[in-house]
Amino acid sequence: MLARFFQFDRHGTTAAREIQAGLTTFAAMAYILAVNPAILAAAGMPRGGLVTVTALAAAASTLIMGLFTNFPLALAPGMGINAYFAFTVCLGLGVPWQSALGLVFINGFAFLALSVSGxxxxxxxxxxxxxxxxxxxxxxxxxxxxxxxxxxxxVADANTLVTHGNLGTPSVLLFFAGLLLTIILVTRGVPGAIILSILGITLAGLVIPDGKGGHLTNWPDHVVSLPASMSDTFLKLNFDYFAHDPVKATTVVLTLLLIALFDNIGTLVGVAQRAGLLDAEGKLPGAGKALISDSIGVILSSLFGTSNVVSYVESASGVAAGGRTGLVSVTVAALFLGALFFTPLILAVPAVATAPALVVVGIFMFQSVAELNLKDFHEAAPAFLIILGTPLTFSIAEGIGLGLLAFAVVYLCTGRGRQVSWLIYVLAGIFGAHLFRDLFARLF
Incomplete structure (x- = not known):
């Protein structure tokens, strides 16, 4: 039955190989179970229930992807989007997390409409x-x-804005050692390098004092338990913020759309290429189904109570292990559900153990800088403003806005305006309204 449904003969694979590939993909992305709750908790969301929410959102969206498309893709709350949700939208703009979930829901439906229409x-x-x-x-x-x-x-500094922390502090020293460990494991190609480093740092924290009479890691009272309740976040979304500030709300939704657009398409094409699923013209048959699947996943994630799910580039590790069909995704979904019963262990992971994972994922994403053409100043200047503006303004929306505005203005003022689609000018105008909202408020 499995062979017929997932077309093993057509893809030259077996059930055992697909399940093994699923285990590999899960090991590569399981860190999200500890990292996502830690990030979203900064927005005031209950951390215990977030483990359940993260696992269920990942399992449901990954299962839909596997059964609907037969692609070996796994999904989970996206890194970068969760940071934007917590630090920029909730903490920076002051949007309550319930209203932020409402914006994710709207984004999901917009995503779905754009996917269905092509x-x-x-x-x-x-x-x-x-x-x-x-x-x-x-x-x-x-x-x-x-x-x-x-x-x-x-750390923050009154004179230099930021400076280095105290490496004599046990937690900072453990973080730095953990970061080096993670980089070494990734460089050596160790399967599940990130999750292994998180485990290693967490175990080391059991014996390293925190300076307050305890240790950096506190061993939980129970190793296995029933999944934590997600009642505090399930269906708690609202749409009040659109009525309160439609310009900011539109900017947030557009930012979520843009990030997810590039993330999902890039991952989808990259993983499909490695799996040999592209046709002779380099196109992916059934790509529309994949786009619809991750759109539904975004809607579900908002209902469960987390930021957008996206297709994970770690899916490539399962493909490298021989995975070619949706059974890989089904296996990953089952493992996410199984992880729910180990919530006490996941909650015991300290922030110092998940921080190196954030840095390494950031390095992975920054490697795209090699694709930039920095010799042409028309292109280099807007790209530079996005790259530098995003971390320094501590906002993905502000970074994108600076770059889009610069791109549109530079091309208009140098006689290249017709080379740019009208949509770029519309997006630049929307982000510009967001950036200059205070000026507009004074004038009008």
């Missing part, structure tokens, strides 16, 4: 390649900066 792929083709890569790099620096801050290696 407009989603056209938008991706219209956005200049340089800006896509710059956004990826900027988000990478943003995530890495949060990791360095959470680990205590970068």
């Amino acid at each position: 407009i989603r792929e056209k938008i991706i083709n219209i956005i200049p390649f340089q800006l896509k890569m710059a956004i990826t790099c900027g988000v990478g620096l943003f995530i890495a900066f949060i990791g360095l801050r959470n680990g205590g290696l970068v």
Whole structure:
């Protein structure tokens, strides 16, 4: 039955190989179970229930992807998007997390409409390649900066704005050692490098004092338990913020759309290429189904109570292990559900253990800088503003806005205006309204 449904003969694989590939993919992305709750908790959301929410959102969306498309793709709350949700939308703009979930829900439906109509792929083709890569790099620096801050290696300073932390502090020293360990494991190609480093740092924290009479890691009272209740976040979304500030709300939704657009399409094509699923023209048959699947996943994530799910590039590790069909996704979904019964262990993971994962994921994303053409100043300047503006303004939306505005103005003022799609000018105008909202408020 499995062979017929997942077409093993057509893809030259077996059930055993697909399940093994699923185990590999899960090991590579299981860190999200500890990292996502830690990030979203900063927005005031209950951390215990967030483990359940993260696992269920990942399991449901990954299962839909596997059964509906037969692609070996896994989904989970996206890194970068969760940081934008917590630190920029909730803490920076002051949006209650319930209202932020409402914006994620609206984004999900917009995502679905664009996917069904085919407009989603056209938008991706219209956005200049340089800006896509710059956004990826900027988000990478943003995530890495949060990791360095959470680990205590970068701290605020009244004179220099930021400076290095105290490496004589046990937690900072453990973070730095953990960061080096993670980099070494990734460099050596160790399967599940990130989750292994998180486990290693967590175990080390059991014997390292925190300076307050305890240890950096507190062993839980129970190893196995029933899944934590998600009643505090399930269906708690509301849509009040759109009525309160429609300009800011539109900007947030557009930012979520843009980040998810580039993230999902890039991962989808990259993983499909490695799996040999592209046709002779380099296109992916059934791509529309994949786009619809992750759109539904975004809607479900908002209902459960977390930021957008996205297709994970770690799916490539399962493909490298021989995975070719949706049974890989089904296996990953089952493992996420199984992890729910180990919530006490996941909650015991300290922030110092997840911080190196943020830095390393940021490095992965920043590697896209190699694709940029920095010799042409028309392209280099807007890209640079996105890359630098995103971490320094501590906002993905502000970074994208600076780059889009610069791109549109530079092309208009240098006689290249007709080379740019009208949609770029519309997006630049929307982000411009967001950036200059205070000026508009004074004038009008």
